[in-house]
Amino acid sequence: KSTFLELIMGNEVQDSGKINRGDTVVMGYYTQEGMNFKPGLKVIEVLQEVAEVITLSDGKKITASQMLNRFLFPPAVQHQKVDKLSGGEKRRLHLLRVLMLNPNFLILDEPTNDLDLETLDRLEEFLEEYMGCLILVSHDRYFLDKLADHLFVFEGGGVIKDFIGTYSELRVRQMEMEATIKNEASIQKQTQQMQQPARTVNREKRLSYKERLEYEGLEKEIEQLELEKKNLEKELNAGGDDYATLTRISERIGQLMTEIDLKTNRWLELDELNT
Numbered sequence: 001k002s003t004f005l006e007l008i009m010g011n012e013v014q015d016s017g018k019i020n021r022g023d024t025v026v027m028g029y030y031t032q033e034g035m036n037f038k039p040g041l042k043v044i045e046v047l048q049e050v051a052e053v054i055t056l057s058d059g060k061k062i063t064a065s066q067m068l069n070r071f072l073f074p075p076a077v078q079h080q081k082v083d084k085l086s087g088g089e090k091r092r093l094h095l096l097r098v099l100m101l102n103p104n105f106l107i108l109d110e111p112t113n114d115l116d117l118e119t120l121d122r123l124e125e126f127l128e129e130y131m132g133c134l135i136l137v138s139h140d141r142y143f144l145d146k147l148a149d150h151l152f153v154f155e156g157g158g159v160i161k162d163f164i165g166t167y168s169e170l171r172v173r174q175m176e177m178e179a180t181i182k183n184e185a186s187i188q189k190q191t192q193q194m195q196q197p198a199r200t201v202n203r204e205k206r207l208s209y210k211e212r213l214e215y216e217g218l219e220k221e222i223e224q225l226e227l228e229k230k231n232l233e234k235e236l237n238a239g240g241d242d243y244a245t246l247t248r249i250s251e252r253i254g255q256l257m258t259e260i261d262l263k264t265n266r267w268l269e270l271d272e273l274n275t
Contacts, residue, residue: 001154002109004105004152004154004160005109005135005137007029008027008107009029009107009136023055024104024143025091025104025105026102026103026104026105027103027107028099028100028101028103028105028107029098029103029107029109030094030095030098030106030107030108030109030111030113031103032098032109032110032112032113034090034091034094035094035097037082037090037093038233039083040083041076041081041083042065042078042079042080042081043073043077043079043080043081043082043093044065044068044078044095045081046069046082046093046097047064047068047097047100048064048099049102050064050065050097050100050101051101051102054063054067054100054101054102054108055098055102055129056102056129057129057132058129058131059212065078065102066097067099067100068096070122070126071092071095071096071119071123071124072092072118072119073089073092073096075098077253078113083271087170088115088116089113090120091114091115092115092116093167095098095111095115095119095123096260099126102115103132104132104133105132105135106130106132106133106134106135106138107134107135107137107156108134108135108136109137109138110137110138110139110265111123111136111138112138112139112140112219113139113144113204118185120143122146124143124146126213127144127147128147134147134148136148141167141168142239144166144167145166145167145168148166148167149164149165149166150163150164150165151163151165151166151167151170153156153170153215157187170248171246172236172250175247175250175251176250178250178254179250179254179257180254180257182254182256182258206273206274207270207273207274211270211273212274213268214266214270215271215274216267218270219267221263222260222263222264224269225256225259225260225263226260228255228256229253229256229260230231232252232253232256233253235249236253237248
């Protein structure tokens with residue numbers, strides 16, 4: 001992830017290929033490392049070094065002082081020395097310096113690790129109005145779902161998959177795939193067991209009383225399982241923000257698929273004896 005971001009910024013040289021950057025692209029990069037401020041600078045001077053005034057995407061102009069005030073630096077603090085700020089305030093000031101560049105391509109690397117909740121709320125409000133390209137790296141699922149609708153999924157070994165949708169939608173898709181894989185493995189195992197010579201059906205054998213009761217009940221059981229699966233799929237497709245509930249539903253669907261296949265195979269086996 002870090003190498004990917006550094007390549008985009010031009011801070012590292014790629015082993016092969018070419019990175020094309022448009023002439024009008026203005027990059028802004030908020031890093032986890034923070035930045036070293038010049039000794040003796042006032043808070044407002046850190047932003048004024050970049051710009052006195054910027055024009056936002058909606059055409060509104062905002063001064064360095066207004067930007068500071070918006071992100072919890074009141075006028076009294078703006079003229080204090082940076083050296084007196086706390087670690088959290090310095091990280092917030094670093095973020096504002098990046099935003100004051102007025103970039104149309106903004107990279108935020110793990111902002112939820114360093115910034116307090118109130119600052120994140122202000123940042124979220126700012127980014128919802130932001131019209132440029134945003135690359136956001138975060139472990140905060142809520143933050144991602146609010147701001148990102150297109151994901152780069154790093155699978156390791158240099159493999160990056162493109163996914164259109166939110167992180168929650170990605171997790172639902174992944175859980176469905178995991179349930180399908182488990183179900184297919186279970187069916188394969190069951191099929192292999194049924195194909196073993198020792199389990200070859202004796203066509204002269206007839207259903208016992210117990211097997212007949214089982215045979216007659218299986219069709220109804222399968223029907224009930226199919227109905228439960230259909231209802232859960234509707235609930236899953238409706239989405240929602242409760243990750244635990246979505247996980248439980250997805251796992252239950254996987255269990256139902258396995259049960260339905262096993263019971264169907266058993267019904268077919270008994271049906272063959274019944275003919």
